[in-house]
Amino acid sequence: MTPPPPTRYVEHVMGMPISLALRGRHTDDASARTAWAAAMAVLQEADRVFSTYRENSCVSRLRRGEVGLEDCPAEVAEVLALGETAERESAGAFSVWLPGPDGRPVLDPSGVVKGWAAERAADHLKALPETDFCLSAGGDVTCATADPDGQPWRIGVEDPADPRRVLAVFPVLSGAVATSGTAHRGAHLVDARTGRAPDGVASVTVVAGSLTWADVDATAAYAHGPEAAHWLESRPGRSGLVVWADGTTSVVQPVLP
C-alpha cells in the first residue's frame, strides 16, 4: 500500500521560503499547526535579531558600533562562537567577518544563522509524537523519522546548471542536508581569505547530523573552490556531493570510525 503523501506547509521569512512536510500521526491537527507556528516564531525571532537588512536588528547595531555584544541577546554570542569555530576548522575559508568594499572586515553572521535557526525551529517539530518531519529553509533541509527503521525522506539535490532539475537524491532518515552554490543569487559566496568568489565549483551539498554544521560546512567547502571535495573529506562524519563548474561530480564518502 502506498502511504499517503506528506501534508505540506509553506511560509516566508528572512526573504526565503520555509517548507514543511509532515507524515504520521500529527500532520493536519491542532498539535501540528501549533508546532508549525512555534517553528516559524523561532525563525521570525532570528530574523529580528540577526538580519543585516533590518537597520534596527541587534546585529546591524553591533555592526555600527552602537551596542556591544553584551547588549544583544545571548544567541548572538552563541552564533558568533559557532562562526569562530567554523573559521578555525575551515582554515579561514569560512568567516562571519567578510571583507567589505574597502577591504576591512564586516560582521556578517548570515552564513551561520540560517542553518542554526532552522535547526532550533525543528526542535518544535521533533516534539510531535509518532510524526516524521522534513523542514526546508530556502534549500537547507533538516528531517527526522519517528521510526528509526522507517521510510527515509528523499532529498533531491538541484542541478546548479538547471535549478528546476534534480541531479541526485539523498535518502535521509534523520539528519540535515545543506547546499551552497550560486544558482539563485549570483556570486555572493566568497572565500573569506580573499573576498573573491572561488573557482571551479558550482555547488557543494553536505549531509551531517546537524543543519548548523551541514550549512557551515557546505559554505566552507564551497569557499575552498578546487579543494572543496578534499576539504570535505577531512570533516568527520560528513558525506556530500560536489558539482564542479564543468558539470562533473565528486561524491564524498563519510569517514568511517
Next chain:
Amino acid sequence: MRRIVLWLMSTLTVLVLLFGHSTSTSSRLPAGAESSAVAPVSSATGSTSGSTSGSTTTYTGDSAPTRWGPVQVEITVSDGRVTDVSVVEYPHENGKDQQINARALPVLVQETLDAQSADIDMVSGATVTSDGYVESLQSALDQAGL
C-alpha cells in the same frame, strides 16, 4: 539484449559515481569514466531480478561486496531510458548505521530528472529567495501536496 547492455552501463555509471570518489583522491570523474572502478561491481551484474509494467522495467542488481560493505542498486528503465536509480542496500557495519544521517550516500541519476520523476520530498539547493520561489522546484513540490 540492448536494454540489458544499457542497464549494465547505467549500473556501472551509478556505482562508479558512488565509489569513484573514494577517500584519498579528489579526481574529477565524468560519469562512467574510470574502468578500474568497475571491477568490484561486475558481480552485481551477474544475475538480476526484474519486474515489468508497461514499457517500464525495474531491475535489481545482486548485492555487491565493496570495501565499504555491501551495495545493491535498483534502476528503472522506461522506453530504453534510465528514469530512476535507487540504492536498496548501503554499506554499514551495524544495524544502527541506517539511521545515522551522515552515512547517507547520494544516488546520482544518469539524466537529471524533474521533481515528479525523481520522487523526492524536498529539494536542497543554493538559497532560494522568496522572489525566486514561485519558479522553484520546491514550489512545484509544495503545490503538489497543498
